Amino acid sequence: MTITDMFWIFLKTFIAVNVLLLHVAYVVYFERKVIGHMQARLGPMRVGWHGLLQPIADFLKLFFKEDIIPANADKPIFYIAPVIGVISAVSSLAVIPLWKNFSIANLNIGILYMLALSSVGAYSVILAGWASNSKYSFLGGLRSSAQVISYEISMGLSLVGVMMMSSSANLSDIVRAQSGHWFIFSQPVACLIFVMSAIAETNRAPFDLPEAETELVAGYATEYSGMRFGLFFMAEYAGMFIMSALGTICFLGGWNGPDFGIFAGVPKIVWLLLKIYGCIFFYFWIRATLPRYRYDQLMSLGWKIFIPLALANIVVTGLIKILWK
Amino acid sequence: MSTPQLFFAYFAVMMTGLSLMVVTRKNPVHSVLYMLILFAHIAALYLFLNAEFLAAIQIIIYAGAILVLFLFVIMMLNLRKEETEKRFQKQWPLGIGIGVVLAVFLIMIVGKIAVIAPLGPYSIDAVRSDGHIMTVGKVLYSEFLLPFEIASLILLVAVVGAVVLAKRKIE
Numbered sequence: 252m253t254i255t256d257m258f259w260i261f262l263k264t265f266i267a268v269n270v271l272l273l274h275v276a277y278v279v280y281f282e283r284k285v286i287g288h289m290q291a292r293l294g295p296m297r298v299g300w301h302g303l304l305q306p307i308a309d310f311l312k313l314f315f316k317e318d319i320i321p322a323n324a325d326k327p328i329f330y331i332a333p334v335i336g337v338i339s340a341v342s343s344l345a346v347i348p349l350w351k352n353f354s355i356a357n358l359n360i361g362i363l364y365m366l367a368l369s370s371v372g373a374y375s376v377i378l379a380g381w382a383s384n385s386k387y388s389f390l391g392g393l394r395s396s397a398q399v400i401s402y403e404i405s406m407g408l409s410l411v412g413v414m415m416m417s418s419s420a421n422l423s424d425i426v427r428a429q430s431g432h433w434f435i436f437s438q439p440v441a442c443l444i445f446v447m448s449a450i451a452e453t454n455r456a457p458f459d460l461p462e463a464e465t466e467l468v469a470g471y472a473t474e475y476s477g478m479r480f481g482l483f484f485m486a487e488y489a490g491m492f493i494m495s496a497l498g499t500i501c502f503l504g505g506w507n508g509p510d511f512g513i514f515a516g517v518p519k520i521v522w523l524l525l526k527i528y529g530c531i532f533f534y535f536w537i538r539a540t541l542p543r544y545r546y547d548q549l550m551s552l553g554w555k556i557f558i559p560l561a562l563a564n565i566v567v568t569g570l571i572k573i574l575w576k
Numbered sequence: 577m578s579t580p581q582l583f584f585a586y587f588a589v590m591m592t593g594l595s596l597m598v599v600t601r602k603n604p605v606h607s608v609l610y611m612l613i614l615f616a617h618i619a620a621l622y623l624f625l626n627a628e629f630l631a632a633i634q635i636i637i638y639a640g641a642i643l644v645l646f647l648f649v650i651m652m653l654n655l656r657k658e659e660t661e662k663r664f665q666k667q668w669p670l671g672i673g674i675g676v677v678l679a680v681f682l683i684m685i686v687g688k689i690a691v692i693a694p695l696g697p698y699s700i701d702a703v704r705s706d707g708h709i710m711t712v713g714k715v716l717y718s719e720f721l722l723p724f725e726i727a728s729l730i731l732l733v734a735v736v737g738a739v740v741l742a743k744r745k746i747e
Contacts, residue, residue, distance in 0.1 A: 328609070359707055363632035370640025374612070377644065381605060381651055389651070396648050400641060407636075420709055 263355045267344050275488045276306035281528075282535050289539040313484075316477035321384055324474065328382035333479050336375030336486030339368045343493045348423045350506045350519035361422035362410050365497055366403065369452060373399040375486060376454070376461060376471045383474035391470025394546060395461035398451055401553040402458075406448035408561035412441040412568045413501045426505030433504040440564045442502045444557050446533075449494040451553070453487065456538035460546050495530035499523060503530075580624075587621050604650045608643060615639045626700050629708035 280295065280302065287294025295302030320329060346361040348354040358364055373396060380392015414420050416437060417428035425434075435442045451458040462470030472483050499505060500523075508514065508522030544552070594614040601607040615638045622631035703711050716724050 325603075325605075328605070358628070360628050360632045360709070363629070363636065367632050367635035367640060370636055370644075373640070373644060377647055377651075378609075381647075393648065393651065396644050400644055403640065414709075419707070 260355060263353070264345075267347075267349070267355060268341060271341060271344055271489060271492060272485075274492055275485055276310065278488050278492065278531060279309070279484075280306045281531070282538075285532065285535045286539045289536075310481070313481035314478055318477040318479060319474075321474050323384040325382040325384070328378050329474075330479075332375050332379035332382060333475065333482035333486065334375075335378070336372055337482050337489065339372035339375070340486045340489035340493055343368045346422055347493070347496050347500065348426060348505065349523060352423075353520075354423060357421065357423055359419075359421050362414060362420045362425075362497075362501075365493070366407050366410075369490075369493075370399070370403055372486070372490065373403075375483075379475065379483070380461075380471040383471070385474050387467045387469075387473045388471050391461040391467050391473070395454060395471060398454070398458065398460065398549065398553075401550060402448040402451035402557075405444055405553060405557035405561050406452060408558065408565065409441040409444040409448065410501060411561075412438045412564050415565070415568050415572060422500050422505075426500055426507065429504040430507055433502060433507075435502040438502065438564070438568070440560060442498075444561050444564070445498060445502065447557065448553075449498060450534065450537065451549070453490045453494055455487075455491065455534055457541040457543050458549055459543065460549060465543075491531060491534055492527065495527045495534070496523075498530055499526040583624060584621075587617055587624070591617050591621075605647065608646050608650060611646075612639055612643055615643065626703070627708070629712055 283305075284294040284302075295305040298304045298308045320326065343365050345355045346358050346364050348357070376395040376399075377392045380388045380390070380395070383389070413425060413434055416434055417425045419425060419428070450456075454461050460470075461467075462472060467473070472480055475483060503526045505526075506519040506523045508517065508519065591614060594610050594617065597610040598607045598614065601610065615634060619631040619634040619639075622628075622634060698711060698715075706714075
């Protein structure tokens with residue numbers, strides 16, 4: 252590896268991380284606006300034009316707030332838990348191909364890498380719940396660990412169908428395999444399972460039981476304040492962005508877009524980002540529409556419906572692939 | 577020392593040190609966390625050997641599933657009492673003595689063993705051209721089909737056993 256290669260990797264990382272962090276800030280704004288309008292409110296309006304500077308104001312507030320640590324907390328783990336969450340969410344970005352030939356690391360095991368990082372991200376919630384030494388945090392942590400393990404299985408299995416269709420686990424190859432048709436049409440069952448599992452994996456409504464505010468205050472984040480709480484917030488929204496990107500790449504054709512007429516000149520990344528925004532909007536739409544699940548319903552849905560369905564999908568895909576030849 | 581040797585030395589030393597940390601911590605949650613770092617190092621060692629698929633699986637299965645289950649069980653048990661009690665039994669000096677003797681013996685013998693196996697068809701280049709997942713899959717489902725099925729049968733037995741134990745009443 253020469254110095255120029257290193258320089259390019261650093262530059263790409265710098266661009267990708269900055270784009271992600273800016274997105275995270277404005278995804279929060281987008282969510283408040285979307286949900287506000289869905290509930291016939293205006294959402295943030297005060298800071299800047301239509302509240303456009305609200306995320307910056309929120310960030311400044313969180314940054315300067317006092318950082319309170321409970322007396323009986325396990326301090327090192329309490330400190331490190333939110334950091335694990337942010338690191339695992341941000342480093343997933345390394346394998347996402349933003350457009351043709353632009354991914355920081357073009358790994359052959361791209362999908363597996365993303366799954367591995369999302370399972371490491373689960374530690375941040377579990378450890379935060381345990382280290383806070385508080386009932387609510389602890390219950391939130393336990394719920395999250397069980398939920399994330401269960402839904403990780405169905406998510407991994409649903410992506411096996413995609414890997415079989417494209418004969419590769421490399422995310423760039425998966426996008427290239429979709430230049431004809433998107434996998435949402437040939438793998439509709441896998442897509443449905445992936446969407447549900449991604450919502451459960453990122454602890455979002457209607458599967459946001461680890462932080463169910465009506466019963467657990469704020470779940471695992473109850474004892475956190477100031478910037479540490481901000482890090483959790485960042486990890487959650489970055490996780491949503493990453494999951495949307497993974498869904499876009501695996502099912503919605505990634506950077507592929509219309510290639511004729513006036514669309515031909517549009518840079519490919521625009522299509523990818525538009526699809527990702529669509530997925531994120533879907534997250535908010537579901538949150539504003541559906542009530543929260545009960546915990547035992549969530550677990551039986553995962554184990555008794557999604558996992559068998561995903562396994563059946565693999566078998567059917569394999570059969571069709573053999574018979575088609 | 578060349579760079580690969582330096583890398584290996586780092587991982588070997590760290591893995592030994594982390595394993596010691598795992599067994600000597602008073603708080604079982606801390607032990608599990610040291611084990612997590614240890615698994616990350618093992619995965620890095622796999623990467624170092626060009627086995628990227630194994631590295632990913634190491635993280636997904638061991639760090640992502642098995643260790644989370646460990647944590648889950650440890651958190652459910654209330655182990656606050658264990659933290660205040662003495663960590664080791666009285667026999668620990670004897671244990672260390674035997675360990676040191678064994679270590680010296682192994683160090684003396686390790687230079688004299690040379691394992692020379694014939695090189696198989698799966699060289700690094702061959703694996704690269706087919707892709708790791710495809711190579712592992714092909715070998716598992718053809719050459720090693722029987723051991724693979726036996727392993728999955730053993731796991732199935734364990735699952736059935738767990739279900740039987742967890743079920744309160746069996747009609």
